[in-house]
Amino acid sequence: MKPLRNPSFFYFIFSILLFVSCQDPAEVPVSKGDDGQVFAIDTKESQIPYLVIDTQGREIPYEPGIPAKMKIYQEKKFQGEYPIDLEYRGKTSFRLSDKKGFNFETIDDSGEGIDVAFFGMPAEEDWRLIGHVVNLKEKYLWDRSLIYNHVGYELFRKMGRYASRGQFVELEVNGEYLGIYYFCEKLKRDSNRIDIKSLNSSSTNLSGGYILKIDKTDPGPEHDGKPLSYFLSNWDDDARYTEFNSFRSTFDIFGEPLTFAPYAPPYHEKQYLETYFTYEYPKAEDITPAQKIYISQYLLEFEEALLQDDFSQSTRTYTEFIDLNSFVDFFLITELTRNVDAYRLSTYLQKDRDGKLAMGPVWDMNIAFDEGGRIPMNDWVANYNDYVSNDPWMVHFWWDRLLEDPVFKQAVRTRWKELRQSQFSPSSIQKIVDDAVTYLQSNGAVERNYAKWDQGIGVNYDQTIQNLKIYLTDRSQWMDSQINSF
Structure with a gap:
């Protein structure tokens, strides 16, 4: 082996490495707000709040x-x-x-x-x-x-x-x-949100305003303070309907009268036949017995009219109870977005004072559009029941019945053609x-x-x-x- 010809060179390199290793480690730059708040991530020049x-x-x-x-x-x-x-x-x-x-x-x-x-x-x-x-x-x-x-x-x-x-x-x-x-x-009653008249325990006009939901139930106040582990496994409270928080339709999802008692335990074998309306406004703890009677009776009269009307005739009585245009718009937005939760969950209804029952607003589309399955891409979400059996939450009979009505279908056709020429044109949707x-x-x-x-x-x-x-x-x-x- 040849001897090292320039040991001073290696001594120089060793000295440089020793010097560098003794320095303080380089500081990693942090992202801060202009008030000194350190951010968990560098947002760079982002304009997003x-x-x-x-x-x-x-x-x-x-x-x-x-x-x-x-x-x-x-x-x-x-x-x-x-x-x-x-x-x-x-x-x-x-x-x-x-x-x-x-x-x-x-x-x-x-x-x-x-x-x-x-x-x-x-x-x-x-x-x-x-x-x-x-x-x-x-x-x-x-x-x-x-x-x-x-x-x-x-x-x-x-x-x-x-x-x-x-x-x-x-x-x-x-x-x-x-x-x-x-x-x-x-979503709540507010002049800038769901703009309906207020309704409280001293109101003498019982006709409104109401906000109802077709949805899972919320845990009651008796669960306040329970650990997160309880709520992470608490599926039963999703289906714990009671006289306090809801009322049940008189009819099943096929439009037949229900013959068994309401408010059975969660996920009982016939739950799929039921549709409950939960109280959103006034809240369950605020709505009065008289108000409960009024709004449940109003829904019953609407449903009876929808079932009894002869669609081969020109006259309709069910339209006396509902804002037909709101039902048309709710149908179209649900179907365009293919929101398979709508109609049966996260579905809001409202009734203003001296007004008719109206659908909306829409809510919760995390499994809409091209997400998931359940129904084919080339069928109506309203036909959910044809593809899913005995889901605890099925589509109520309203939509099958409305799609049998030439008056409703003509209203859908007129509205859709209007939207496709403007707000729902291909370029507007893509934008x-x-x-x-x-x-x-x-x-x-x-x-x-x-x-x-x-x-x-x-x-x-x-x-x-x-x-x-x-x-x-x-x-x-x-x-x-x-x-x-x-």
Whole structure:
């Protein structure tokens, strides 16, 4: 072996390495708001609002909520801090998803609700942070596009109807980045939301306003304070209908009179035949016995008229009880979005004072559009019962019966043709998708969201959006063909 000819060179290199190794490690730059708040992730130059929620060491419950602080930033500039009352939200989505949703109420220093305006939306105290179902254990995601609710609600607004207004945000809770959420209004009676007259215990006019839901039930106040583990496995309370929280239709899903008693235990063998209407406004704890009698009797009279009318004749009596145009619009938005939960779950109805029963607003589209199965792409969601047997929540007979009526079908045809020439033209529908996707992608939010949540699931976002646009084209064209023959 040849001897080293220049040992001084190696000594020099060793000295440099020793010097470098003795230096302090380089600091990793952190992303901060202009008030010094350190962010859990670098949002770079994003224009999407960034929310930082801090529960100050408290565990977030299912209900009731706990006090927390919420800061809002835009382009890393501090926009304001708000005391809130925070809790988890959702039923099936809460149990299945690692990415939880939240309800929050803006409160004052004493803990009382206070109206606050966010992102140009009218001031109120009740708000929702809607996430997306992500199940990391079983490796599945609902709504990979992240925009189902936004698109569905925007389409409904284009029909001239109220739907929950919202804003895409990125959310951090207790130092953990949670990704893209839809910050939106809770559906409630309000002059800027569901605009119907107030109704309280001293009201002498019992005709309205009412908000009802066809939906799963909420856990009662007797469960307040129970641990999260209870709510994570508490499926029974989804179907715990009682005289306190609801009333049952007199008729089954086929339009036949029900012959067994209501309010049986959850998931009893005949539950699939029943349709319950839960009290949303006035709330179950506020509605009076007289008001319960009035609204249940009104629904009964409508259903009897719908069943008894002879559709071979020109006269109708069921239309005396309902705002037919609202039923038409609800049918069209449900079918265009292919929301397989609608009609039977998350379905709102309203009745204003001295007014008729109306459908809407729409709500919850996380398994709509091209998500999942249950029914073919080339059939009506209203025909859900033809493909699904004995689901605890089936589609009530109303929609089968309405689709037998030439008057209803003609109203659907007229309205659909009008919409297709304007708000629902191919370019208008695609623009809603394109605008939302451009906003999320150009600000880097999609990449950040899936860096957090695509843990081996395999999301191809560009293909997801392409599939959604193809679906909307195919579905609307299929509806053209079907409705033109009405």
